[in-house]
Amino acid sequence: xxxxxxxxxxxxxxxxxxxxxxxxxxxxxxxxxxxxxxxxxxxxxxxxxxxxxxxxxxxxxxxxxxxxxxxxxxxxxxxxxxxxxxxxxxxxxxxxxxxxxxxxxxxxxxxxxxxxxxxxxxxxxxxxxxxxxxxxxxxxxxxxxxxxxxxxxxxxxxxxxxxxxxxxxxxxxxxxxxxxxxxxxxxxxxxxxxxxxxxxxxxxxxxxxx
Amino acid sequence: xxxxxxxxxxxxxxxxxxxxxxxxxxxxxxxxxxxxxxxxxxxxxxxxxxxxxxxxxxxxxxxxxxxxxxxxxxxxxxxxxxxxxxxxxxxxxxxxxxxxxxxxxxxxxxxxxxxxxxxxxxxxxxxxxxxxxxxxxxxxxxxxxxxxxxxxxxxxxxxxxxxxxxxxxxxxxxxxxxxxxxxxxxxxxxxxxxxxxxxxxxxxxxxxxxxxxxxxxxxxxxxxxxxxxxxxxxxxxxxxxxxxxxxxxxxxxxxxxxxxxxxxxxx
Numbered sequence: 001x002x003x004x005x006x007x008x009x010x011x012x013x014x015x016x017x018x019x020x021x022x023x024x025x026x027x028x029x030x031x032x033x034x035x036x037x038x039x040x041x042x043x044x045x046x047x048x049x050x051x052x053x054x055x056x057x058x059x060x061x062x063x064x065x066x067x068x069x070x071x072x073x074x075x076x077x078x079x080x081x082x083x084x085x086x087x088x089x090x091x092x093x094x095x096x097x098x099x100x101x102x103x104x105x106x107x108x109x110x111x112x113x114x115x116x117x118x119x120x121x122x123x124x125x126x127x128x129x130x131x132x133x134x135x136x137x138x139x140x141x142x143x144x145x146x147x148x149x150x151x152x153x154x155x156x157x158x159x160x161x162x163x164x165x166x167x168x169x170x171x172x173x174x175x176x177x178x179x180x181x182x183x184x185x186x187x188x189x190x191x192x193x194x195x196x197x198x199x200x201x202x203x204x205x206x207x208x209x210x
Numbered sequence: 211x212x213x214x215x216x217x218x219x220x221x222x223x224x225x226x227x228x229x230x231x232x233x234x235x236x237x238x239x240x241x242x243x244x245x246x247x248x249x250x251x252x253x254x255x256x257x258x259x260x261x262x263x264x265x266x267x268x269x270x271x272x273x274x275x276x277x278x279x280x281x282x283x284x285x286x287x288x289x290x291x292x293x294x295x296x297x298x299x300x301x302x303x304x305x306x307x308x309x310x311x312x313x314x315x316x317x318x319x320x321x322x323x324x325x326x327x328x329x330x331x332x333x334x335x336x337x338x339x340x341x342x343x344x345x346x347x348x349x350x351x352x353x354x355x356x357x358x359x360x361x362x363x364x365x366x367x368x369x370x371x372x373x374x375x376x377x378x379x380x381x382x383x384x385x386x387x388x389x390x391x392x393x394x395x396x397x398x399x400x401x402x403x404x405x406x407x408x409x410x411x412x413x414x415x416x417x418x419x420x421x422x423x424x425x426x427x428x429x430x431x432x433x434x435x436x437x438x439x440x441x442x443x444x445x446x447x448x449x450x451x452x453x454x455x456x457x458x459x460x461x462x463x464x465x466x467x468x469x470x471x472x473x474x475x476x477x
Contacts, residue, residue: 136235143239144246150239160232168228171221178217186218189225 004185011191012051014198015044021205028208032081033154039074040201046070062113065103065120072099072124075162079131082155088134095127118176125166125173132163157204165197265450269381273336280335283327291324329354339383340376345406347383351390352404361394362401369408374472381451382415382470388440389417389466397421397464411472416465423459 022029022037029037046067053060073096080092106120107113136159139150150156169190172179179186295317302313332338333354339347345367352363373379386404393402399421407414441457444466448455453470 136239140239140242143243144249146243146246150243156239160236163235164228164232167231168225170228171224175217175221179221183218186221189221193225193228 004188007188007191011194012047014195015040015047017198018201018205019044021202025205025208029205033205033208036078036154036158037205042070059114061115065107065113065117068117068120068124069100069103072096072103072127075128076131078155078158079128079135083131083135083138085138092131099124099127116176118173121173121176122170125170128162128166129170132159132166135159136163152207154204154207157200157207161197161200161204164200165193168193261446262450265446269384269447269450272384273380276334277336280331280337283331287327288324288331291320291327294320295324336380339380343371343373344379344383345371347379348386348404348406351387355390355394361399363390364401364403366403366405367408368405371406372408372413372472374413378451378470378472381447382413382453382468385444385447385455385468386415386417388444392440393417393419393421393464397423399463413470413472415468415470417468418463418465420463423461423464425459 018040019037022033022040025033026037046063050060050064050067053063076092076096076099080089083089083092102123103117103120106117110119111117135155139146139153139156143150146153172186172190298313298317298320302310302317305313329350333347333351338350342350349365352365355361355363390402390404393399397419399419401420403416403418405414405416405418407416444455448468451470453468455469456467458465458467
């Protein structure tokens with residue numbers, strides 16, 4: 001196994017990290033925490049299935065494309081629950097419908113469902129980076145009233161993870177076609193970002209422990 | 211070829227930029243929160259200082275008022291009562307024998323009033339507390355109440371009696387006075403036990419009664435109840451002189467313990 005494949009494997013397996021974090025902190029989880037853990041459980045099953053399909057030379061893109069809607073819906077729901085401004089909440093709510101419609105449109109009219117839809121990932125990245133910046137802006141404005149240290153706020157770590165993953169991979173998604181032709185190994189960058197992101201998601205659970 | 215290099219550069223740069231952005235947000239929010247914590251701490255400190263200043267002025271105004279009342283009772287009312295006694299004595303000398311007994315009784319009553327006024331004047335005088343110290347002031351107060359006879363106050367000391375900062379002793383005395391008054395007014399007790407315990411620089415005062423007690427949870431919850439029984443004022447005074455006050459109450463009565471550490475405040 002070469003370096004690139006090893007990195008991809010570790011990246012794929014790193015989805016276990018938030019699940020371990022969630023199990024360790026299970027007693028401290030509130031209802032939202034348990035929902036997040038459930039989503040990460042689903043993500044893990046999906047990731048492993050995608051990986052299994054790839055290893056058996058079966059096209060995993062249909063599953064991946066459908067999963068994009070679920071993924072966006074999950075993160076958007078988290079921001080929807082944690083952002084106080086009514087107008088922004090409304091915007092996030094409508095963005096879920098918009099994104100779902102766009103994904104369906106993209107797999108029918110832009111690319112095939114059997115292809116990687118980089119356009120969908122670009123739109124998803126734009127929306128989620130914006131949502132996380134919105135959350136940080138709200139956090140900085142309400143810090144004066146916040147008694148909990150920011151490092152103890154689970155949503156802070158999830159937002160950091162979302163921002164890091166989608167901002168870090170934005171241009172990778174944007175130039176996906178070109179990069180695939182120039183240097184496919186640049187995708188190892190995605191693996192590194194993914195491992196760090198999953199570690200941040202794990203901290204979002206562990207920060208609840210004393 | 212140049213375009214390909216540019217694309218790779220942009221991709222790598224964007225990842226590095228994301229990392230820096232995240233680092234910036236974490237550092238920025240952390241610093242902002244630390245500042246806001248500090249700001250809130252300062253705000254709390256200023257509020258405490260303000261409350262302390264208000265309480266200080268209240269105590270000073272109270273001390274000044276009581277001093278004036280005490281002087282007025284001693285100098286004015288006391289003098290008038292002395293004149294009244296003198297007048298009664300003169301009348302007694304000239305009065306017929308059949309009313310001599312009534313005149314003698316009246317004279318005794320006025321003398322008793324004069325004595326009571328003198329006691330009240332001394333017990334409320336801050337000067338008296340400053341001159342004689344906390345223990346003697348409490349003893350005087352206890353004697354005065356014991357003389358009335360309805361309630362018995364038992365006073366005990368442990369350790370070697372010391373004299374501390376008179377301003378703090380005055381506040382402690384007012385607290386004990388308030389606790390005794392509370393016990394008399396609310397507890398329907400027969401006995402009150404006051405104990406002063408001197409250990410090194412720590413003075414522990416306990417005031418215990420054998421009355422009906424009260425619901426402790428009521429105390430913690432009900433601000434109105436606390437105000438009505440003067441407990442809020444006691445807590446404020448305790449905060450002002452930086453001492454602890456604890457209330458224990460049950461069916462067998464109430465025990466209030468005040469602990470003051472005089473280290474660095476020794477007079």
